[in-house]
Amino acid sequence: MRQIQNFIGGEFVAAASGKRFDKRSPLDNRVIASIAEAGQAEIDAAVKAARSALHGEWGGLTTDQRVELLYGVANEITRRFEDFVEAEMADTGQPRHVMTNVFIPRGAANFKVFADVVKNVPTEAFQMATPDGRGALNYGIRVPKGVIGVVCPWNAPFLLMTWKVGPALACGNTVIVKPSEEAANTATLLGEVMNAVGVPKGVYNVVNGFGPDSAGEFLTRHPGVDAITFTGETRTGTAIMKAASEGMRDVSFELGGKNAGIVFADADFDAAVEGIFRSAFLNSGQVCLGTERVYVERPIFERFVQALKEKAEGVKFGRPDDHDADYGPLISQEHRQKVLSYYRKAVEEGATVVTGGGVPQMPGALAEGAWVEPTIWTGLPETASVVREEIFGPCCHIRPFDSENEVVALANDTDYGLSTTIWTTNLARAHRVAARVEVGITWINSWFLRDLRSAFGGSKQSGIGREGGVHSLEFYTETRNICVKL
Ligand SMILES: NC(=O)c1ccc[n+]([C@@H]2O[C@H](COP(=O)([O-])OP(=O)(O)OC[C@H]3O[C@@H](n4cnc5c(N)ncnc54)[C@H](O)[C@@H]3O)[C@@H](O)[C@H]2O)c1
Numbered sequence: 253m254r255q256i257q258n259f260i261g262g263e264f265v266a267a268a269s270g271k272r273f274d275k276r277s278p279l280d281n282r283v284i285a286s287i288a289e290a291g292q293a294e295i296d297a298a299v300k301a302a303r304s305a306l307h308g309e310w311g312g313l314t315t316d317q318r319v320e321l322l323y324g325v326a327n328e329i330t331r332r333f334e335d336f337v338e339a340e341m342a343d344t345g346q347p348r349h350v351m352t353n354v355f356i357p358r359g360a361a362n363f364k365v366f367a368d369v370v371k372n373v374p375t376e377a378f379q380m381a382t383p384d385g386r387g388a389l390n391y392g393i394r395v396p397k398g399v400i401g402v403v404c405p406w407n408a409p410f411l412l413m414t415w416k417v418g419p420a421l422a423c424g425n426t427v428i429v430k431p432s433e434e435a436a437n438t439a440t441l442l443g444e445v446m447n448a449v450g451v452p453k454g455v456y457n458v459v460n461g462f463g464p465d466s467a468g469e470f471l472t473r474h475p476g477v478d479a480i481t482f483t484g485e486t487r488t489g490t491a492i493m494k495a496a497s498e499g500m501r502d503v504s505f506e507l508g509g510k511n512a513g514i515v516f517a518d519a520d521f522d523a524a525v526e527g528i529f530r531s532a533f534l535n536s537g538q539v540c541l542g543t544e545r546v547y548v549e550r551p552i553f554e555r556f557v558q559a560l561k562e563k564a565e566g567v568k569f570g571r572p573d574d575h576d577a578d579y580g581p582l583i584s585q586e587h588r589q590k591v592l593s594y595y596r597k598a599v600e601e602g603a604t605v606v607t608g609g610g611v612p613q614m615p616g617a618l619a620e621g622a623w624v625e626p627t628i629w630t631g632l633p634e635t636a637s638v639v640r641e642e643i644f645g646p647c648c649h650i651r652p653f654d655s656e657n658e659v660v661a662l663a664n665d666t667d668y669g670l671s672t673t674i675w676t677t678n679l680a681r682a683h684r685v686a687a688r689v690e691v692g693i694t695w696i697n698s699w700f701l702r703d704l705r706s707a708f709g710g711s712k713q714s715g716i717g718r719e720g721g722v723h724s725l726e727f728y729t730e731t732r733n734i735c736v737k738l
């Protein structure tokens with residue numbers, strides 16, 4: 253069984269308290285790792301190591317030297333690609349192709365894109381007139397914000413953690429990462445990579461544990477943490493924002509969603525079915541950008557529901573390495589209970605269950621895993637729980653619409669505002685509708701295509717701030733203005 257430690261000041265360490273907790277496999281609920289639970293003492297040590305690195309070798313590096321190290325990290329991740337794939341599959345139970353094609357390649361990319369940004373982004377300068385006619389020059393310099401607390405979720409652990417660590421380090425900060433209690437593997441591996449590449453000790457730290465009254469809360473409440481970046485549920489964001497307010501720390505939040513998929517009758521039908529299928533069921537529906545509400549223009553509604561049903565019923569459940577498996581379990585028994593509670597609630601509220609709604613029969617030890625069927629509902633009002641609340645599982649509700657204005661109103665009728673996917677061959681209408689849907693990111697005739705230079709983040713209850721390309725600089729640096737009298 254894997255023993256996972258904390259990573260502080262370049263060393264793998266247990267918790268002074270001796271506390272540890274188990275990680276169970278999503279596939280069969282077996283205990284697969286024992287993880288050291290960081291306490292206040294470990295958080296204090298991590299903050300001390302991170303602060304020391306800021307004022308030590310790391311803080312003295314030039315941008316070019318930092319960039320070179322980050323490219324080294326990206327190259328070492330690529331060299332150890334299989335190790336990261338295996339580690340993430342162990343934590344999540346997701347098929348190998350999801351890891352190799354979607355999630356793990358983003359690890360190296362998330363370091364490279366921000367190394368390039370900080371190497372090339374200019375800062376501002378203004379020439380101003382003065383009464384004596386000699387003028388003055390104002391110029392800005394960017395400085396790192398300091399020690400950044402990074403709190404991560406379990407659904408795309410490595411992608412989402414490096415999406416924060418990449419820009420944080422590129423901007424000269426140091427980080428203390430608190431991975432999800434369900435997915436500590438790849439954050440630990442990254443510690444090995446940091447040491448192998450020669451990133452100074454204390455730049456990258458990992459403290460494992462839970463949220464309330466554990467490492468997550470100790471980290472976000474620590475006065476030595478200068479800013480907090482978090483990805484997770486909206487209600488957790490509320491708790492972290494309260495913690496951050498003590499000491500007035502800045503926050504960057506990527507939160508929950510209840511995303512709409514919109515399919516017009518003139519869409520490329522097969523492409524729309526494939527796109528909505530991927531957006532609803534990839535990673536067993538555990539993708540924040542995924543679709544849980546589908547709106548289909550009435551002329552193709554019945555045909556679309558039938559086509560999506562057939563694809564959902566065609567998935568092959570299995571272990572990550574089963575060659576014909578393309579579909580994994582949910583992350584844990586606890587999360588499975590949450591998703592199954594919504595499956596029950598949908599029926600109680602009068603849904604038509606087009607397909608799924610239960611638990612697949614799995615052979616042998618897999619019968620103990622966190623498996624649920626991909627599920628499609630129709631016939632519910634917009635007030636139904638499964639239409640309003642984030643489920644974060646392989647399920648979606650489909651309803652017909654009759655006009656552009658109606659579907660825009662339906663898509664916007666939610667407290668969330670993360671993403672939307674729109675399918676139509678009328679591109680004037682696509683751009684018109686995309687501009688009206690109140691979300692941070694909209695895909696047209698596509699889904700989950702990511703240009704890492706673009707602004708990424710949620711509106712309303714889906715987040716605070718934007719990350720990606722130069723947008724990340726606003727959170728991970730502070731700009732100082734210097735005025736020179738000429
Ligand atoms: N917007 C995005 O880009 C994005 C991306 C991925 C996931 N998500 C969201 O994340 C959620 C699923 O992930 P999850 O279940 O791990 O989320 P979660 O909020 O339950 O946990 C996320 C992290 O926060 C920690 N945590 C929990 N309570 C805390 C507290 N009081 N103080 C400090 N830390 C605390 C957890 O230990 C974990 O590491 C979904 O809502 C999904 O929509 C959003």
Ligand SMILES: O=C/C=C/C=C(\O)C(=O)O
Binds near residue numbers: 407415
């Ligand atoms: O489950 C959510 C996935 C989020 C993806 C990103 O944050 C990204 O692509 O940068």
